[in-house]
Amino acid sequence: MKDGGRLTAAIEVLQEVETRHRPVQAALRDWGTAHRFAGSGDRTVIGNLVFDALRNKASLSAVMQSGDPRGLVFATYVKTWEKGLLALEDALAQDRHAPEPLSEQEKKLLSEDAQLRSSPAEAADVPDWLWSRFEASLGENAVTEGQALARRAPVDLRVNTLKSNRDKVLKRLAHTGAKSSSLSPVGIRIEAKPGLGRMPHVQAEEGYQKGWFELQDEASQLAAQLAKAEPGEQVLDYCAGGGGKTLALAASMQNKGQLYAFDADRLRLAPIHERLKRAGIHNIQVRDPASTDLKDLEAQMDLVFIDAPCTGTGVWRRRPDSKWRLSERALEDRIKDQRHVLENAKKYVKNGGRLVYATCSVLREENQSQSEWFLEQNPEFQALSALDIWKELLPEKALPDHVSESGSVMLTPHSTGTDGFFISVFKKQT
Ligand SMILES: C[S@@+](CC[C@H](N)C(=O)[O-])C[C@H]1O[C@@H](n2cnc3c(N)ncnc32)[C@H](O)[C@@H]1O
Secondary structure (H helix, E strand, O other): OOOOHHHHHHHHHHHHHHOOOOOHHHHHHHHHHHHOOOOOHHHHHHHHHHHHHHHEHHHHHHHHHOOOHHHHHHHHHHHHHHOHHHHHHHHHHHOOOOOOOHHHHHHHHHHHHHHOOOHHHHOOOOOOHHHHHHHHHHHHHHHHHHHHOOOOOOOOEEEOOOOOOOOHHHHHHHOOOOOOOOOOOOOEEOOOOOOOOOOOOOOHHHHHHHOEEEOOOOHHHHHHOOOOOOOOOEEEEEEOOOOOOHHHHHHHHHOOOEEEEEEHHHHHHOHHHHHHHHHHOOOOEEEOOOOOOOHHHHOOEEEEEEEEEOOOOEEEEEHHHHHHHHHHHHHHHHHHHHHHHHHHHHHHHHEEEEEEEEOOOOOOOOHHHHHHHHHHOOEEEEEHHHHHHHHHOOOOOOOOOEOOOOOEEEEEOOOOOOOEEEEEEEEOOO
């Protein structure tokens, strides 16, 4: 396919996502099934166009003075990919599968500098209704953080120290351009490529099949490390989902002690079994909510880890469609869910044990405000400084920019080059 046909395809897919509210991956997959002649290179370019258009939807809508998919895809090509107006006109002229040629108005808008007339929310690519909360959470860097959340994310891997080590995995992945992560001692990063660039499919690597590494953002790796799960401890991962953090906690425990994985949603928990097997983890019990309860674990745990249900504002780079679907109502619901989870999970912590509360959100309402609320409601818990644990764990590294008075830590794409993530640690009095 030439670029003209790829632009047409991206407009069609984006139309599906916008008007029929289809998840992006599903819309792309359906397009691929209906157009079997398209090669994998074409699919990558079409996917990149659609994802980048969604990442930058507000700023590109300001450029085109409309959120119409055609304009968003053109503006992605000309502005975000920096191809320029002439290259777009060429692509439209040289392919009979290309969209209709540009109108005079489109040419004018694509050649102007829209930054001068965009609002802070547009410049930051943050939904209008959320802007005041986003700004209150991120302060003077709010626009820069929003822009960082609108870029492509790198591929981050966590080396599974139960089966391998970083040098060995780096050697195996040398052909991908993989490098050691800058913060996580067990992390490896493959930087995002711009424009047409294609990321390597690391799940096809032998090392992945053998369980030497997992796909996991560096912020999630650090959250698991800041929990300091020790070999021999009793640990409950209360919102285990597909097991990303469970696997990282198990590696810290070196397969010693007992780890329990629980989630209220058994379907989300289902993939964990295969992942545990591949990673070589033995010290784990998966507690299916349909067939067991956690009564026997009450007041027994050295550590309860809560990877709380949240709005996911910290992972917009990876799920840009969720940014525009998020509603005020959903935020309120997540705040209620988080309080519910905190209140339920606390009863498993033994005297002297720790409770870690983490979200992949950058909003104060889901993070610091929830930690403060929890401490007010539960005087038997006190804050432990995640910052102090950071200093101990990463003595050579710069301190995070976002630290609360009680030592909770927030990571962000602009300040730490990771997904947005919040971690706070509490200790139950003896
Ligand atoms: C952020 S996701 C967890 C991701 C997972 N820890 C990982 O690393 O892959 C939050 C999880 O909380 C679960 N959840 C929501 N409400 C819950 C509740 N009341 N009790 C336990 N789990 C809950 C959801 O089903 C969801 O899987």
